[in-house]
Amino acid sequence: MKPIKAFLFDLDGVIVDTAIYHYQAWRRLANELGFDISEEFNERLKGVSRMDSLDIILAHGGMTLPDEKKEELAAQKNQWYLDLVSRMTSDDILPGVATFFSQVHKANLLTALGSVSKNAPMILERIGMSDAFDAIIDGTKISKGKPDPEVFTKGAAELEVDPDECVVFEDAVAGVEAGKRGGMFVVGLGSPDVLTQADLVAASLDVLTVDDVLAKASV
Known part of the structure; x- marks a missing residue:
């Protein structure tokens, strides 16, 4: 087992919780198309790219649309979402994140963001965490969404480390699968009943320490 050199983090549900804003924007779109989506349904969209999410929603509504119309709808949803997240501040950073990142930097570990969101850099800027990462991989740098491991x-x-020297932090099933397919140790943040593929599961970064993670990942 190689020593762990880098921690790679998803954004939504790990650093901040923008899921509610995604849900509000997707639900508004569904409503305009004549149907509704529930919060439970929205769980299926976590960690999934924008166009794939739209396909899932359209299938739910029993709709088939041409690609040009789908691009238009995805852009509209994104604009509604941006209007919501542009009001975010450092107060939106999830509990425990600041303390955990302090430990990460003291341990001299490299950090990367691995998010399928094309809005990730803007969100990091809004919450004051742009400088917290040595590398930022977002939706503009990848061609395949999770569960494909490309983002990780x-x-x-970019960090010039091997996959087996990395720990991935994810809250979504698709993200956990992406980390595992990439050959990395994966920490799932959420329910162990849901994130069954993760190597370690915790409710949030608030209940983890870097030493805990390194001890588990180095076994």
Whole structure:
């Protein structure tokens, strides 16, 4: 087992919780198309790219649309979402994140963001965490969304570390699968009943320490 050199973090549900804003924007779109989506349904969209999410929603509503119309709808949803997240501040950072990142930097670990969101850099700027990462991989740098491991393997490549020297932090099933497919140790943040593929599961970063993670990942 190689020593762990880098921690790779998803954004939504790990650093901040923008899921409610995604849900509000997707639900508004669904409503305009003549149907509704529930919060439970929205769980299926976590960690999934924008166009794939739209396809899931359209299938739920029994709709088939041409690609041009789908691009238009996805752009509209994103604008509604941006209007909501543009009001975010450092108060929106999830509990325990600041303390955990302080421990990460003291341990001299490299950090990367691995998010399929094209809005990730803007959100990091709004919450004052742009400088917290050595590499930022977002939706503009990848061609495949999670559960494909590209977002994490590219992060490892930018940090110049091997996949088995990385720990991924994820809250979504698709993200956990992406980390595992990338050959990385994966910490799932959420319910162990849901994140069954994760190597370690905790409710949030608030209840973890870097030493805890390194001890588990180095076994």
